[in-house]
Amino acid sequence: MDLFPLLLSLRVAALATLITTVIGVSGAYVLARLDFPGRGLLEAVASLPIVLPPTVLGYYLLVVLGRTSPIGRAWEAVTGGPLVFTWQAAVIAAAVASLPYTLRAATAAIAAVDTAYEEAARVCGLHGARLAITVTLPLAARGIVAGISLAFARALGDFGTTIMVAGNIPGRTQTMPIAVYDRVQAFDYATAGLLAAVLAAVAIIVLLGVRWLERSTT
């Protein structure tokens, strides 16, 4: 079995999850703890990737990252090649598609933290980022971790959005889900089944691992 799609998928999902964790958790903190005009709208927009069909999402990403877009041109100026149809574009696709999972779960978890803990800590001298990291986030950890693991699974399994912005280039951007599709297109059902089983097994192992981690820290 060619290992490239599996390694690529793991790399893409890991990087995408790193990105969505940083953006998702900090964004969730803002949404849960700050009140500002337009907050509801921002929340709704941030949830769009779940609501939109993957190919629609892929289309918009293509518009935003394509060769004629400002981002695409800047990338090309720096690296000499387009951003689309690279594994980095696959990371962006997976990150955009999976961000809402972390964001929503973390927002709910942070909002559920009793502000009394934060108040007690404030009186003790904690504030700002230190307060968030020492008090709020650990208290919300359960929900946040659940969101992150869901986001990872989603990033690992992305197909429609990835294939639109990164294409199906064997040895370059052909992730596991795309490889399964490609094998089916080639009528090679045996390999397709094997790849699908491996992908499912990896996802299950990771999710079980997260559960074990959760248990051992509470």
Added chain:
Amino acid sequence: MSLTVDVRASVGDPLSPSGAFHLDARFEVAGGLTVVAGPSGAGKTRLLRLLAGLDRPSDGRIALDGEPFCDLASGVHLPAHERRIGMVFQQPFLLPHRSIRSNVALAVRTGTRADRRDEAMELLEQVGGVDLAHRRPGQLSGGQQQRVALARALAGHPRLLLLDEPFSALDVPVRDRLRRIVRDLVSTAGLPTLFVTHDPDELLVLADRVLLAEHGRFMTVTDPDGAIAAMRAPGPQDRPAR
């Protein structure tokens, strides 16, 4: 030391049985332990929150030894984390994911990590909780947790100590023990303290003086019996709904 309070704020939810009313606190308190007494819903908790900086008054000024905590007329509002006040709430609110020692050390504001740990141990000793140092809050009883909360409140070398019915959820013998600890600590440290309670026994044991709260207003009281009678009177919450 002198705590000068002259603030207004609105209290309560218009839809609740006690209705909304206005807090209008004008008083001055010298050092020692001042018990803030009065019926439920009189605004005692609100007063402490205003002093701590957890709530903002709509108007007025609070100053400790001449230094303003807030002064709405000149736009000053010192946030809670800068006031160097210690506070113990009705619930301990200790961080469950950290050890007891770590919980107290977090509130020590200066020094290296090792210094803070040492200081935390000293504070735990003062409240009689040294052997709890390496446990987690979840493993402690309510009384033990409040001891730790007290140690934490003292950790930042506060200039003012606020306690909002800290022992009301605990058993009588535990309460007695803890009350004694508070009394001793306040005396030895000479720490100005406001202690909210609506338990008349606590008033008798602790008070150097009494601030009586009634419907948002506060009066310094010299006659403890009168205060106790007022405390036993039905509060706004207890009145039958109109």
Added chain:
Amino acid sequence: MRGTGRAGGLVLAVAVGTAVLTGCDRGADAVTAERPLLVAAAADLRPAFTELGASFEDATGEEVVFTFGSSGQLAQQLLEGAPMDLFASANAAYVDRVIDGGVGDAATQRTYAFGRLVLWSRADASSRWEDLDALAADGGPTNLAIANPDHAPYGQAAAEALRTAGILDQVRSKLVYGENVADTQRLAATGNADAAIIALSLAVAADEAGEGRWTLLDDRLHEPLQQVLVVTATDPDRASLAGRFIDHVSSDAGRGVMRRFGFLGEGEDPPATWER
């Protein structure tokens, strides 16, 4: 405290692991001639080009990697900057569009084969339809799969054939669309469609597995499926490598393979064995 330490350790492990995995791929990202030749090819070419790719590798030692899809989608991706070196479309129009869009060297544009349509169904299907009229008559299939005419040349040709045969309106309600012609065959192969109009090359490939029964359709029913290719590589080394692959496909041996898989040269007749 211990909990945060362990969680922190895991985050670190993931970060390091990621960095390692990322590092491994640096070579493939570099724009060098050591990268395999990337060929974007229409879905119907999969069986033929897979074999030709293997023989090219044996002959030259150069690796070829294919992305198969519907010609319209591949053209779209090329215009968006997909880094393919060669585009082998199932028609001429998409190649024109790509060249008009500034991608591809017009001088290298050429017709490499003509495609044919067949009416295909599973070998074990209870019913069989020998010609297009049978599709519209009583006892016709419940559904008929063709490639999506919006972006798949074989789908356009199939729709055209149905229209020319005068039965498009009658069968319209039975039509199901495959994303590309290979997907279309899969619809029939899995029994989701009773019959399909697909490329001859795919029917021939399925024959190897004894999988289907088919009838060759008259090529006067549609515009010729003139399959055109163009070199799209910008780097001269890769363009020349693409050229070598084209030569390989156009060689006598290459043409033999193409013919065997159902791609005819200009003016060639299909071999007698195909007439079913």
